[in-house]
Amino acid sequence: MKKLFAIALLLPFAVGAQNNDKACEVFSKVNTVLQSRHYKPKPVDDSLSVYVFDKVMENLDDNRVLFLKDEYEQLARHRHSIDDYIRNKDCAFFSDFISIYKKALERSKGYIEEVGREPLPFNTKDTIYYSKNTFPFHTKAEKIKSFLRKKITYDILEDIAQQSKNKDSLKVYVEVLGKASRAKVLDSYLCKVNALLNPSEGFDNSIYNQFYSVFCSYFDPHSTYFNYSEKASFVSSISTENYSLGLYVSQNDKEQIIVEEIVPGGPAYKADKIDKGDQIIKLAANNTEYTVSCASMETISNIVNSDTYRTVVLTLRKKDGSVYSVSLEKKVMKAEDHSVYSFVLGDKNPVGYIKVPSFYTAFDSDNNMGCADDVAKEVVKLKKENIKGLIIDLQYNGGGSMDEVIRMAGMFINFGPVAVVTDKDMDYNVIKDFNRGMVFNGPIVVLVNGFSASASEFFAGVMQDYNRGIIVGNTTVGKATMQTILPLEDENPTDFVKVTIDKFYRITGHSSQYIGIVPDVELPTFFDKMLPRESGMPTAIKNDSIPGLNLRFSKMPQEPIKKAAELSKIRIASDAGFMLVSSVNDRINAIYNNAKKPLNVTFDNVYDDVHSMDQIWKDITTASEKEQA
Structure with missing residues (x-):
């Protein structure tokens, strides 16, 4: 024994x-x-x-x-x-x-x-x-x-x-x-x-x-390790089609995960049990159950997006308090939540608006219709409405496929270089648009903010360098590097590394890496100084330039952009809404930068602490409602 x-x-x-x-x-x-x-x-x-x-x-x-x-x-x-x-x-x-x-x-x-x-x-x-x-x-x-x-x-x-x-x-x-x-x-x-x-x-x-x-x-903020499920979830996030449950969720003010929308024809729709507003309490997949209230958002995201989890059992609570469970089998669906869409603004002088949520690509589709082709289709539709200008909205666009953004940038210039890409051996490769002509040759405004990164910055940089459009918004993230996903083993790979392999430079020889794209017209935005940009990341690759680069390309005149930018700055400086944003930001920064005093754990003190930001949030809500009106 x-x-x-x-x-x-x-x-x-x-x-x-x-x-x-x-x-x-x-x-x-x-x-x-x-x-x-x-x-x-x-x-x-x-x-x-x-x-x-x-x-x-x-x-x-x-x-x-x-x-x-x-x-x-x-x-x-x-x-x-x-x-x-x-x-x-x-x-x-x-x-x-x-x-x-x-x-x-x-x-x-x-x-x-x-x-x-x-x-x-x-x-x-x-x-x-x-x-x-x-x-x-x-x-x-x-x-x-x-x-x-x-x-x-x-x-x-x-x-x-x-x-x-x-x-x-x-x-x-x-x-x-x-x-x-x-x-x-x-x-x-x-x-x-x-x-x-x-x-x-x-x-x-x-x-x-x-x-x-x-x-x-340690090598840079964008290189990381993936297991198989994490890799599948990441690829899904930039793909035009993926395995889906056919529903979208959001987090309410009580931090509950709520069904926001049910996609017609999808697995959730066909189950005929789930209603908009139902609260997701638990998810079960691959013989493991996860309680939503304490599972990490990364775990939930992997279950929802990764093709590793083909069958998912959801436990939900309806508004009347009744709890039920439903088993859903994922099916391949178009990722409508990050697809390009457009509409027309104004009547007398109509302006086209195109939202590009991400530079997705068609990894698994036979028709190869990715972001660039979808943008082209929207431009054709807008031109039929006799638009006088075009707004391309890249706010909150974190990037995606570089092939798609290269094609899209080429659609708005006549022809010429769009970027210079370097690898670890510092070999320079000039990326060119060889297709003469533009899908739209009128004035363009490109909207960016502190969440616009990578491919979004690539596109904005090209438009700025060619004087092709006026860049409006906030300084972007500052990510001018490209990654690829490599398996650690070629046979039966289960472990992967997303590794930074290239860095891209603007056609001027400068890079937006670390410093971002600085807009021609800056718009005051809530919390802008607190956003996690590349310059605040300890291991980020630093900014540099290519000395002596002398690429030949034909710019459009700069004077119209300078004039439009100056007029915009005057309007912004006197706008009550933007002045409110700047005022609120000053108050937020003061709270954030000052040390917080010790707090006695009593109801009165905790209540005052919890509601200390109420007026600031009220001002933010008021300003946001005016913006959307």
């Missing part, structure tokens, strides 16, 4: 070692792909080790309320050695992260359960502290429990405070309302920690994937 018991004890360690060896092999292959194919590969050294360690620890415990100080120190032994582990293919260090992280999560779960069994007074002397700097790790486990109690109490009071803007009426019923809020908050906490303890890919794999992805991000 003793021998059998000893073997039983050894088996988990043996399995763990095998898993680590396999993970190490994947890690090594990821590095090989990045070193051989990345546009600007970096050495695997101590700098990489420190970055990977710090970023992984930040991802696992960003508020430092999970690990104890001695646990952090156990893991910190590896902080300068990850580069050595990769070179030597020795990944035993994974065991430390797996065991310590699991222990910390289980401890946290235990404390949440304990807090749930204890009385939680809603007027205490507890204080929550805020800091822009990192808090130290707790030295004693009791401190973690104390923090969780304070945070759970705050979240319960926050949930109560959000139920009304009448403070006095809420205050009378704090204890009564607190019972329902307490159950809701505790259930959410437990749900989230259980999701972390039981991820769909397996606990060990979730740690491995963290390291792979963070390792890739």
Whole structure:
């Protein structure tokens, strides 16, 4: 019996070692792909080790309320050695992260359960502290429990405070309302920690994937690791057709996932059970069930978009409170939510408007009708309406297929170069439009904002360099790099790397990388300074230019654009709506930039904290309604 018991004890360690060896092999292959194919590969050294360690620890415990100080120190032994582990293919260090992280999560779960069994007074002397700097790790486990109690109490009071803007009426019923809020908050906490303890890919794999992805991000923010499901979901997001449930969802002000629209003829429509406004509570796919309230949006997105999950069982709640389940089999459908559309603005001097939500392409379609062809069809329709000008809206367009944007840029210039692409060997390749003529030769306005990236910036840059259109909006993201998805193995690939392989420059020799496209006319926009642009990403590839580049191309006259821009700036400076936006932004920036004071966890203080932004949000809503009117 003793021998059998000893073997039983050894088996988990043996399995763990095998898993680590396999993970190490994947890690090594990821590095090989990045070193051989990345546009600007970096050495695997101590700098990489420190970055990977710090970023992984930040991802696992960003508020430092999970690990104890001695646990952090156990893991910190590896902080300068990850580069050595990769070179030597020795990944035993994974065991430390797996065991310590699991222990910390289980401890946290235990404390949440304990807090749930204890009385939680809603007027205490507890204080929550805020800091822009990192808090130290707790030295004693009791401190973690104390923090969780304070945070759970705050979240319960926050949930109560959000139920009304009448403070006095809420205050009378704090204890009564607190019972329902307490159950809701505790259930959410437990749900989230259980999701972390039981991820769909397996606990060990979730740690491995963290390291792979963070390792890739050291080379630049857009290189990353994909498992098969993540890769399928990403491809689906830029494809004109994909496997779909035939419904669109949105998140309401209570952070619930609600059915926004049902696509006629799709799986959800044919089920004849789902109605607009139904709340999705759970999703089940591939023998695993996910509670929506605590599953990550990445997990939900993968289930909805990836062809890995062909059959999905949805559990929904109708407005009358009744709960039901329905099994849906995905089918290939056109991705209408990111397809091009257009309409005409004005009567006397009609202007065409074309929205391009993304530069999608037809990966799996026989007709090869992607974004560029759809734009061309919309232009033909608009020209029949005798439009005098054209607005091309690239706001919130995060990019997509470079082939599509190259074709689309060529449609609006006569002919000539549209970009210069360089690879890791700094070989320059001039991309040209050889097709003479334009689908539309009238004036063009291109709308961009702080979410316009990559292919959107490519198109806007071409229009700006040729003086073909006036660029209006906000400085764009600043992503002028191209990625490709490569398998780690050619046969039966299950692991992939999205790797940055090229950088593109404008035909002037300058690049929009890191700095973005600066519009000819800037429009004040809410929260613009807080958007995550490339310049705020620590590992972003820096801006540079091609010295001595002298491409021949024929610009249109610049004077009409300069004149239009000057007139627009005058109108914007005196517009009450834009002045309100600038005023609100100043107030938001003041709140964001100043340190937040410690907060006593009482109903009065939490209510005031929750509603401190009410007037700002009211002003934002007012301005938005005027914009849409």
